[in-house]
Amino acid sequence: MWAFIHKLGSPKWFYAISARLQPWFWALAILLLLVGSVWGLVFAPSDYQQGNSFRIIYVHVPAAILAQSCFVTMAVAGVIFLVWKIKIADMAAAVIAPFGAAMTFVALFSGAVWGMPTWGTWWVWDARLTSMLIQLFLYLGVIALRGAFASRDSGSRAASVLALVGVVNIPIIKYSVDWWNTLHQPATFTLTERPAMPVEMWLPLLVMVLGFYCFFIALTLTRTRNEILRRESAKRWVRELVAGTARRG
Amino acid sequence: MAFDSFLALLAMEGHAPYVWSAWGLTAVLLIGSALYARAERRHLLRDLQRRQRRERHAGREDAHES
Amino acid sequence: MQVVEPKAGLGVAIAATVKRDLTLMLRRRSEVINPLVFFALVITLFPLGISPDTELLAAIAPGLLWVAALLATQLSLDTLFRGDYDDGSLEQLLLSPQPLPALVLSKVLVHWLLTGLPLALMAPVLGLMLALPVGSFAVLALSLALGSASLSLIGAIGAALTVGLSRGGVLLSLLVLPLYIPVLIFGAGAVQVVILDGNAAPHLAILGAQLCLALMLSPWAIAAALRISING
16 A cells, blocks of 8 residues: 555556556546536526526536536645645646636636626625635635746745645635525525535436546646656656657657 | 527526536636646646656766866 | 753743844834834825724724734735745754744744734734724734744745745745635724624634634744755
């Protein structure tokens, strides 16, 4: 078990194994996203209350789920980096942060755009939207802190600590925002909580969520590989690898 | 199928601006990040190759001088 | 021959840190007074910017007071570790044989004594100016006293992370303000409930719970952050 983890922590080994994994994840992501999009946009029935605007759910919900998963993944990677000094974990965390922020933004934007036909305004201080907004600020803080340090290692460790602090706080923030929301505007019609969605509606949603996850994994693998090339460029195996690609192409 | 024609799909019964802007932004961000990752890899490899060539060159000149 | 080290316990170290920080801060009196002046100034701006209508002001006063107090605490955070970082005594703190989280906690305690507590005591006066009902003053002060302790603890994490950066000020706000939101919600909520003739005890209890959580977790985070800032 430990041997495996340490092997996984070696950039060279990770680079080799991820080369074999990433085409599968990219293919799966493209397939699932295409199937889910066509299914959700064209074949799923329209909602009897919201009409076709409900089709935003197929990008809003996966993005929102991913936005949260990315933060947790980032924090877990931060712990692995802080405790076991495994560099790969930090490379992954560095790569996940901007993508998580992008997904948070997608969730916010699609939520606002969905709010217009549903509530009649672009922005409602709805509990979910508000905690998403706060989460976006947390992401931006982690990204900014990492960039603010002159030495990469300090930046990595500081960002890991902040990600950890953030992940402890997210449930507290969510709970307080929910509480605040029920106090200030009771019984609003929430976007996604609805009684018993029919199968034809949630099945494409499931496909989209899986597609987003595959995309996330594929992108993280690819960009972590890039990060390895960047940070380990002085290592011999990277130099040989670069020389090899030069000869081929 | 929930729509009679392709035009009906585009119109989304009047919800077109909302549905398509949300989907559009998502598509742009996903495709953009995928393309960015690819471009980043190419740039990195090209940079590293250039640096190695330069170093080899510099090494040869050192050899000449000594 | 055996070298006998003087046995200075943890309590002595904490007391010494508290005493030292208090003396230092009281010598730089402007740093203690500035957040208070800022607090009063921001509160003065609101009636000028919105309207002097007492009913309207009374309705938004809890939120205004809380947001202004929160920003005042935030502003004072930058100096929490800055002076010690510049003159090297922070490194001494890290090298001391006593557990760093405990020492850091005593520094935060001093920060709260000299910013959070004065802000809480001053808030009723400003509440008076915003036409806040007199009956809510006790809860206002209590909620601010409890809440600002959490704010000091959470903010110290951000201050510790950014102390090594030459221009950490704005970044510090970006890091810390989102984490303040739960405290703000329940702190302002407590005052609001009292205005509506409700019972503020649940809110104050949750503020207390948040403080307990912050007391348990943040010293470790602050200590880790300081180690990163010093060694990195």
